[in-house]
Amino acid sequence: MDVRGRGARQGRLVAAVAAPLLLMAGTLLAEALQPPGFDPLDATLSDMASLDAAHREVMTGVIIGMGAWFAVTGWWLAVVGKAGRIMLGAGGAACLGIIAYPVSEDAVPLQHFVFATLAFSALSLWPVAGMRRSVDAPWPVRPAAAITVSAVLCVLSAWFTVTVTREAGMGLPEHILAVIQVTWPSVVAFASRDRPRAAAAPSPGRREYAEQAR
Template sequence: MRSWALASSAVAPVALIGGWTLAARRQPGGFDSTVETISALAGHHAADRWLMTTALVCVGICHVLTALGLSPAAGPGRVALGAGGVATLLVAAFPLPVAGPAPAHAVSAGLAFAALSVWPALAWRRHLPVPATLRATVSCLAAVVLLALVAWFATSLGTGVRVGLAERVAAGAQAFWPLVVTVSLFVQGRPGSIRSWIASR
């Protein structure tokens, strides 16, 4: 694993959560994060929409960098993670309009949620000495949990109940899982000292 993949995977959840927290505070008059979506903070109608847009761009770039540096993971998983990052960039590129439908935004968000949910199930390794986070059972369980959270969000969109909360839980979990994987690889890569870890790189 490339050492910078650890940094990029750590920045992603910080940028996402920090972005939606700061952007929500900049909205006038009682913005409710449990009801309003993350996309609403980057939409054309939002105050200081550049805050959430910048956060989404940062998250997308981080996912792409993590995918490039996560060499112990299987190729299909890395491709899916990178695709999720690119789709996140497209979410930022196609913000919600002031009014009317937003098909490009909806498709981009759907692709991002799908790719960032399934990548763990495609990333596990059978033969290499990898930590539990890259073994079949844990990887597939992670994907199931992430998909379940996205399903909760999709159901909330239909009912209108706590849509913002469901989206933030799902998106936050998706942002954290690459960090969990890279940290586990980092720990496995230092059997006794920092020097041995650096030498293995």
């Protein structure tokens, strides 16, 4: 591998470590900056980026970073099937849509609800959509791991939906869901870090020429 390719790979691995840290550290900071009486177990990430939140720029920046991470990994995680990569990128774009239409204490814009639904759906289903059955595929991309992760994410999404309808306890399922959604692309990136590029198959013409040369 040349220096340029090695540098790109190392940069991706650094990003794979930084993305989960950004989410967790940024969330803790945003929670700490909220006024007394704030309960993170009863608040969503969107609440901390709402128009009424204290220092909303912190969580706004975190969600933008998450969206960028999903979009970038959807582009360069070549070991993932095409459908999964598209869904991962779409989930990242939906995160940016969430920020474009923030909630307030008085209202939740319809656009925010739509983008949040798209984000949670795409980011929960991309592992199973992008799984590969090849024995050479990294273990996180194979059916057993991919189906399991998507199932767990769907269960967490359902739990989160129930808490939203009850308007209580939304923070815990969303925090767990967000951490897994941000971390799983990192797991795939590290599992595939040493995979060499597949050599291109020779064209029929070149194969015939090689046989004649013998």
